[in-house]
Amino acid sequence: MGPATAMNLGRLLTQTARRLPDHLALVWGERRWSWAELDRRVDRLVAVLAGAGIGKGDRVMVHARNSNAMFESMWATFKLGAVWVPTNFRLTPAEVAGLAETARPRALLRDRGFAAHADAVRATGHAPFVLAVGDAREGEQDYEAALAAAAPPPPDHEAPVAYDDPIWFFFTSGTTGRPKAAVLTHGQLAFCVNNQLADLYPGTTEASASLVVAPLSHGAGIHQLGQVARGARSVLLPTERLDAEEAWRLVEEHRIDNIFTVPTILKALVEHPAVDRTDHSSLRHVIYAGAPMYRADQILALQKLGPCLVQYFGLGEVTGNITVLRPDQHSLAEDAGGIPIGSCGSARTGMEIAILDDAGQRLPPGETGEICVRGAAVFAGYFENPEANEKAFRGGWFHTGDLGTLDARGFLSITGRASDMYISGGSNVYPREVEEAILTHPAVLECAVVGLPHPRWGEAGVAAVVPRDGATLDEAAVLRHLADRIARYKQPLRVVLWEALPKSGYGKIPKALVQQRLRDDGVSFT
Incomplete structure (x- = not known):
């Protein structure tokens, strides 16, 4: 073990539970957990996984819908110093088995109804230990029963980690070829949490509340790290499908002040009639990312919600951390203070963007080329994929595969994926x-x-x-x-x-x- 270069990110939960033990932490349907209750459950899950031989560097695959178990598995894996490997719950058993062949997990947590996925993963020879939520079979452990039987570990049990120790395999959502496992680390994610608190949702405190409308397996999970760090409650939708009526009801009930979403979900929310009959005046940061938002949709969202939209551009590999367009930089007018209409904002604090040509040379303002970035938010590389790493990190930059332009002030406009042109x-x-x-x-x-x-x-x-x-x-x-x-x-x-x-x-x-x-x-x- 080298010098102490990083905090185990799992301690974000430990610290918040000690500071705000009785504050509401997580809401899912009719169920409620305080920070102390949530932390105790996470520590019991740590004991369950450790008892199964899971330790530092081991991969824990999770195939689950948004739920308390999904949330708890993230923090338990972090505290162990193991690597969280969440999958999109909509994937088929064969697709999840393919991810298991890449990640080689030692444990699998599966949601109810996903027995076939567990069988497919086990058939690869990986994940000998399986926890199942609600419908455990022979050879699997019931999630709640295992937690109830576990003796919690002593205080301050979190595994020591270094800055570059892996914490999360973030699977790319590419539609061509097998998804790659982007290796996120404790130190990199610590930077991202601080950056999100500074650039995306400043002023978030334990009085805040966040509505979760996207899968925790990807960007929404990254978003919740900052919420936990600040003690803001997270409110999960009660069902796996987007229910816009229920979403707006929860915004009003919990005085939600921040939401992480994607343009298609935001479009569905603001086009639903419930937006006009519920009180959403508490919203301060409605963050959309993952794809460009068309100007017509942006205008409607601004008209319905007011000045609370935050856009960011990023990839799993840079953990959403490339640009930001703040609420005050969104405008109904075509002249937004000189910011190009359609821009996704300027470089996040601590990040650098360049538009490079095919030879790796910087292009002047206004010229189209590949969007390349460097800075502390860039991931450690693709897991056991030297060819992809060589291509991605040419010339000391991470190459996003997106095309765009920078204006003279540093505002980025995305033209599209290089593969879409x-x-x-x-x-x-x-x-x-x-x-x-x-x-x-x-x-x-x-x-x-x-x-x-x-x-x-x-x-x-x-x-x-x-x-x-x-x-x-x-x-x-x-x-x-x-x-x-x-x-x-x-x-x-x-x-x-x-x-x-x-x-x-x-x-x-x-x-x-x-x-x-x-x-x-x-x-x-x-």
Whole structure:
């Protein structure tokens, strides 16, 4: 063990439980836990896992919906010095087994109804110890029974850790190839917690409350670290599906002041009629991330919620920690104090952004290139994946794979994923720009633009468009709408109307899924 370079991040919970033992910590449906109760349960889970031989550096896989068990598993794993390996609960057993082959967990916590997932993981030869919530079978331990039987460890039992010790395998949500395990560390996440408290939701205290509407396995879990550090209560939705009516009721009941969400969820919340009949004046920071938010959706959210929107751009590999656009930097006006409309903000405190060309050279303001970053929020690398690491860390920068521009003041605008861009007739087309133009049509609810092979132009655009309920829309109307709004070469050659766009488990619209459905439907130019 080297010098004491880091605090075990699990002590954030220990400290808060000692400071605020009787304050409300977690709410899930009708159930309530104080900080002292939550910490005692976490310590008992530490004892259960330690009794099964789980220790420092071992991986603990968790396949669960948002719940107290999901929350508790995070903190117990941290305190042990083990590595938390959460999965998206919507994944299939085969997909989870693939993640287990990468992570090689020694233990698995599974939610009720996920026996097939446990069987698939066990079939890989990993996770000999299985905890099950509510429907344990032979060979598995019942979660609540195991906690009740455990003798809690002594005070200050948290494992000593170094800055670079792994704490979390954050699986990328890529839609091509097997997801990679980004290794997050105790020291890196400590920086991220401080940065979020400074840049995303300043002023958060034990009087605050956070509504959890996205999976704790990813960005929402990172968000809750800062809430625990400050003693703010976390309120989980009672069901796994987004219930906008219930979400707004909880905002009013708990005087929620911060929410972490993604654009598709925020759009669903502000378009629901309950937003107009509940009191949401307590909201101070409604944070959206994970994908760009279209200007039309941003305007509606500002009109409904007022000046509380916070945008950040980031990736799992940089733990959401690249840019921030504060509430006072959001504007209904087209001139937002000189900030480019559509910008996702400027560099977070302690982070540096550069737009690099293919040769790794910085590009001047206004030119499009790859968004690259460096700073204390950048992860330690992909687990046992030297090829991916070599590609990701070229030239001393982390390469995000996103394209964008920086203006002279340092405000970043994302053009799209490098893989989303297509070349039509020798010209680069960035789908985001085309989608923004389509969404200004009043009859359009959502859309996605992708490039498909074209015999003359190399590639050409196809727009998949979802009309608003009751609206009349056809291909010709969309193309007429675009005629004077964007250059001819950027306009899609085809428009298809769908009832819904395919979405990932994180609420994103993966372009690969859009392209696949177009191919399945026989849409092509060849």
